[in-house]
Amino acid sequence: MKDKQPDFPSHVPPKDLDVIVLTHAHLDHSGALPMLYVSEKKPIYMTKLTAELVDILIRDLLRLSSYFLPYEVLELRSMLSNVLPVNYGDEVQVKEVRIKFFDAGHIPGSLMVLIEAEGKRVLYTGDFNVIPTRLLKAARIDLPELDAVITEATYVDVDHPDRGELEERFVSDATEVVEGGGIVLVPAFSVGRSQEMLCVLAAHYFGYDVYLDGMAREVSRIFLKYPDFFRDYGLLERAIRSTLFIGSRADRRKACSKPGVIVTPAGMLKGGPAVHYMNRLAKDERNAIFLVSYQVPGTPGHNLLNTGKYAFGNRLEKVKALVKWYDFSSHLDKTRLLNFLNSLKGGPKVFMIHGEGAACEAFAKDVVEKTGLEVKSPINGESFNL
Numbered sequence: 001m002k003d004k005q006p007d008f009p010s011h012v013p014p015k016d017l018d019v020i021v022l023t024h025a026h027l028d029h030s031g032a033l034p035m036l037y038v039s040e041k042k043p044i045y046m047t048k049l050t051a052e053l054v055d056i057l058i059r060d061l062l063r064l065s066s067y068f069l070p071y072e073v074l075e076l077r078s079m080l081s082n083v084l085p086v087n088y089g090d091e092v093q094v095k096e097v098r099i100k101f102f103d104a105g106h107i108p109g110s111l112m113v114l115i116e117a118e119g120k121r122v123l124y125t126g127d128f129n130v131i132p133t134r135l136l137k138a139a140r141i142d143l144p145e146l147d148a149v150i151t152e153a154t155y156v157d158v159d160h161p162d163r164g165e166l167e168e169r170f171v172s173d174a175t176e177v178v179e180g181g182g183i184v185l186v187p188a189f190s191v192g193r194s195q196e197m198l199c200v201l202a203a204h205y206f207g208y209d210v211y212l213d214g215m216a217r218e219v220s221r222i223f224l225k226y227p228d229f230f231r232d233y234g235l236l237e238r239a240i241r242s243t244l245f246i247g248s249r250a251d252r253r254k255a256c257s258k259p260g261v262i263v264t265p266a267g268m269l270k271g272g273p274a275v276h277y278m279n280r281l282a283k284d285e286r287n288a289i290f291l292v293s294y295q296v297p298g299t300p301g302h303n304l305l306n307t308g309k310y311a312f313g314n315r316l317e318k319v320k321a322l323v324k325w326y327d328f329s330s331h332l333d334k335t336r337l338l339n340f341l342n343s344l345k346g347g348p349k350v351f352m353i354h355g356e357g358a359a360c361e362a363f364a365k366d367v368v369e370k371t372g373l374e375v376k377s378p379i380n381g382e383s384f385n386l
Contacts, residue, residue: 014040019094022046023126024110025053025191031061034075041082045092048085049109049226053191055080056218104128105139106330107192108229112139120147120386127152130332130340131163134199135192137231145346147386152331153355156363160333170326171204174290177322178208178259182286187274187301189267189293190215192330195223195236197263197292202239209260213246213273216265256280267293269300281321282310288322334363342371350375
């Protein structure tokens, strides 16, 4: 049912918590946190950049979905007032527990967390990436001996293409469309992916107009305040400064009137300005829709990739514009995760989360066979002793 309220975690009573750590701003990690602040005031660690991004993302979530949420903006404010900002390399002491923070390489401000208590070390990876991108450095993987690692398993059934070759193909394809008189629409996530696409175009000296719309504009302005979180801040600054920000209907009409590239949320075409541009651009065969984000099954972007059709109002029609997908993932893939686990010292137990069940089961067998590590895929509320 469309109106069914989403499930929220309830197995950890807020009063039982001493401290909370948020690895990064994406809503699948941050979206439920304000409900912990209805009656409690617990300290919460995150980077300053993450705190700013969380504020934007959850306010937008409240605006769009407040009917389904068990909290209001008051709880968001309470959460943010309890933030204790940390940077990469920082260590904090919470009672007998030592916590250290590393760069996760996933999105700007993202953290990996090393926890030491009672002579044991546990690494919580959060979402992470072990290859550098135009936007970010790779995750820090020089770690001490571990007793356990809790790792994401988002892409344990695929390997991503070579990043350099992917960039060249994307820029070459965009250039071909624009030089043929077309407009390239790039639906992209507001946080990270939109800015990375600007950096990719700038790094390859793309010589045509690039526009940015939606929430990605505000996120880009925030990024410029935090130079230490980026692989090449000079490139980021050049990319953003040379981009034309769309701030009005007249700007949108102008962007749709001549060849160029438009980068805008939503990355899966579920909403945002991308819907407006689809209505304007998708029926012209000179134009192109370049999807650069993961497309969840059932979303308009996923349906477009698989059927070539898009819902214009209530009518499902064939899209005449060129449609392509480019795997600019911010997660590590099957081979890199296996190599990462194999590189860990101490023979830690592996707990896989944030992945699909069948894919995790198949990958777990590979891990056991190739590394000898013990692997588990816990369910919500399940506990283990080390």
